[in-house]
Amino acid sequence: MYYLIAYVLFFGYTEFMPKIVDHEERRERIAKAMWQVILDKGMEGATVRNIAQEAGLSLGALRHYFQNQDDLLVYAMTLVKDRVTARIEAIMKRGLPPKEMVMAMLLEIVPINEETRIEMDVWFVFVAHVKHRKDTVGLINDGLFEAFQKMVGYLHSTGWLKEGLSLEFEIERLYALIDGLAMHALLDPDRVDRSRVIDVIRYHLDSICRA
Amino acid sequence: MYYLIAYVLFFGYTEFMPKIVDHEERRERIAKAMWQVILDKGMEGATVRNIAQEAGLSLGALRHYFQNQDDLLVYAMTLVKDRVTARIEAIMKRGLPPKEMVMAMLLEIVPINEETRIEMDVWFVFVAHVKHRKDTVGLINDGLFEAFQKMVGYLHSTGWLKEGLSLEFEIERLYALIDGLAMHALLDPDRVDRSRVIDVIRYHLDSICRA
Numbered sequence: 001m002y003y004l005i006a007y008v009l010f011f012g013y014t015e016f017m018p019k020i021v022d023h024e025e026r027r028e029r030i031a032k033a034m035w036q037v038i039l040d041k042g043m044e045g046a047t048v049r050n051i052a053q054e055a056g057l058s059l060g061a062l063r064h065y066f067q068n069q070d071d072l073l074v075y076a077m078t079l080v081k082d083r084v085t086a087r088i089e090a091i092m093k094r095g096l097p098p099k100e101m102v103m104a105m106l107l108e109i110v111p112i113n114e115e116t117r118i119e120m121d122v123w124f125v126f127v128a129h130v131k132h133r134k135d136t137v138g139l140i141n142d143g144l145f146e147a148f149q150k151m152v153g154y155l156h157s158t159g160w161l162k163e164g165l166s167l168e169f170e171i172e173r174l175y176a177l178i179d180g181l182a183m184h185a186l187l188d189p190d191r192v193d194r195s196r197v198i199d200v201i202r203y204h205l206d207s208i209c210r211a
Numbered sequence: 212m213y214y215l216i217a218y219v220l221f222f223g224y225t226e227f228m229p230k231i232v233d234h235e236e237r238r239e240r241i242a243k244a245m246w247q248v249i250l251d252k253g254m255e256g257a258t259v260r261n262i263a264q265e266a267g268l269s270l271g272a273l274r275h276y277f278q279n280q281d282d283l284l285v286y287a288m289t290l291v292k293d294r295v296t297a298r299i300e301a302i303m304k305r306g307l308p309p310k311e312m313v314m315a316m317l318l319e320i321v322p323i324n325e326e327t328r329i330e331m332d333v334w335f336v337f338v339a340h341v342k343h344r345k346d347t348v349g350l351i352n353d354g355l356f357e358a359f360q361k362m363v364g365y366l367h368s369t370g371w372l373k374e375g376l377s378l379e380f381e382i383e384r385l386y387a388l389i390d391g392l393a394m395h396a397l398l399d400p401d402r403v404d405r406s407r408v409i410d411v412i413r414y415h416l417d418s419i420c421r422a
Contacts, residue, residue, distance in 0.1 A: 042340070044255035127398065128339035129253070145402070169414040172403075173388060176411065180391030181383075187338070191356070192383075200387065203380040207418075 027065050030055050031076040035122050043129040048072070077126065080119075081143070084108070088147065098158045099209050102151045106201050109144075110182045112194040120186045148175040160209045170208060177204060238276050241266050242287040246333050254340045259283070288337065291330075292354070295319070299358065309369045310420050313362045317385075317412050320355075321393045323405040331397045359386040371420045381419060388415060 033055035037046045048069055052062040066072040091104050111117040152171045155161045161170070181200060184192040244266035248257050259280055263273040277283040302315050322328040363382045366372045372381070392411060395403040 042255075044253075125339045128336045145399075166414065169411055172392075172407070172411050173415060176391030176395060177384060177388045178391065179394055180387030180389065183390055183394065184387060188356075196383070200380055200383050203377065204384060 023065070027075065028079065030057070030062060030065060030072065031079055034072055034076055035118075038122055038125055039118065043125050073126070073130070085143070098155055098160045099205055102155060103201065103205060105147075105151060106178055107198070109178055110197050110201075111185050112197050117186060117189070120182060124186065145171075145175060148178075155209065162208055162210055165208060174204070174208075177201075234276070238286065239290065241268070241273060241276055241283065242290055245283055245287055246329075249333055249336055250329065254336050284337070284341070296354070309366055309371045310416055313366060314412060314416060316358075316362060317389055318409070320389055321408050321412075322396050323408050328397060328400070331393060335397065356382075356386060359389075366420065373419055373421055376419060385415070385419075388412075 030051065034046060034051045037050050037054050041050065046069060048062060048066070049059060051069075051072065052059050055062065066075065087108055088105055091101060091108070094101070094104075096104060108116075111120040148171050152161070152167060152174060156167055161167075178201070181192065181197055185197055241262065245257060245262045248261050248265050252261065257280060259273060259277070260270060262280075262283065263270045266273065277286065298319055299316050302312060302319070305312070305315075307315060319327075322331040359382050363372070363378060363385060367378055372378075389412070392403065392408055396408055
């Protein structure tokens with residue numbers, strides 16, 4: 001779930017800026033500015049100059065934190081990845097029954113509200129831009145597959161999964177289903193709206209879980 | 212199956228160019244040049260000038276066929292859509308048993324060889340570029356959902372689908388599964404290789420079809 005992207009980038013830290021420079025805060029502010037520029041102007045408009053302007057910083061101040069556009073891209077995607085991971089871990093701690101826990105996690109991945117739609121929008125542009133570059137492979141492959149392994153493994157080890165299923169193929173199938181739904185929710189939001197997404201995921205989980 | 216894209220653009224008409232100008236042939240040649248430029252330089256490099264150079268035509272000759280980059284984009288995507296439709300219709304005429312027919316069609320959609328990988332690569336860049344534009348909505352929504360409706364409906368009407376399934380959700384689920392697999396085959400081809408794609412699709416079809 002590439003898509004979980006920029007969530008906090010957009011919605012954290014916006015209310016109040018302390019006057020003492022907090023370097024991590026400033027790095028995040030710059031990353032947020034970058035997402036905004038990508039959304040407004042596309043990847044080709046995401047120059048260091050435009051990003052500095054959006055962030056309200058001088059070019060020199062921005063370069064203090066990031067040498068070039070690529071440094072910034074890598075930081076922005078890594079930051080998102082860390083925070084999304086944190087969000088999924090927070091769900092784990094809620095102590096929900098296994099099937100509901102997996103349902104809640106999956107709904108963090110598919111863009112069913114304005115915030116997650118923005119995230120996926122940006123992710124899409126980002127991947128289209130970097131997918132031919134060897135050094136970004138680790139960024140695109142963001143550990144989501146491992147998350148799906150854990151989710152399906154958890155349903156299995158807690159006895160929720162039906163007998164006779166292949167764990168390996170159930171992981172692959174669920175991962176593909178969710179990323180496909182995410183893409184359809186982004187590109188065809190009228191048909192694949194929030195309730196549709198929820199219904200299809202529930203239908204699928206019902207088909208692989210005991211009654 | 213956005214992804215089915217540029218297939219024939221790349222692999223038709225390349226052997227031999229007649230000296231008499233065939234206008235439709237020339238339009239296709241220009242469209243092919245456009246895909247090549249997108250692959251080489253990304254969407255921001257797909258200027259009318261670069262495309263004319265790639266096609267070996269003067270700027271004036273190119274403008275005779277296409278006023279601007281957008282005309283060209285629309286033509287290129289429409290052409291692909293028409294030809295992919297033709298490919299799927301060709302499978303229909305082969306008289307395969309229903310489940311095998313659907314399998315063969317689905318394997319036309321997921322990028323499991325170099326040609327289809329190129330198609331999806333280009334599609335990805337294309338969609339990232341146009342998805343905010345209202346006038347291209349019809350291009351992105353390319354009738355694939357309707358194709359999935361027909362496939363699942365056909366399995367149902369021929370008695371291959373298991374009892375008790377929801378046709379509506381099976382259509383949505385298969386469509387999302389295939390587009391998700393297509394994306395994973397593009398972005399993580401080492402893990403999601405040809406045999407993996409085939410196995411997962413077969414696993415899914417087995418789960419919804421009678422033995």
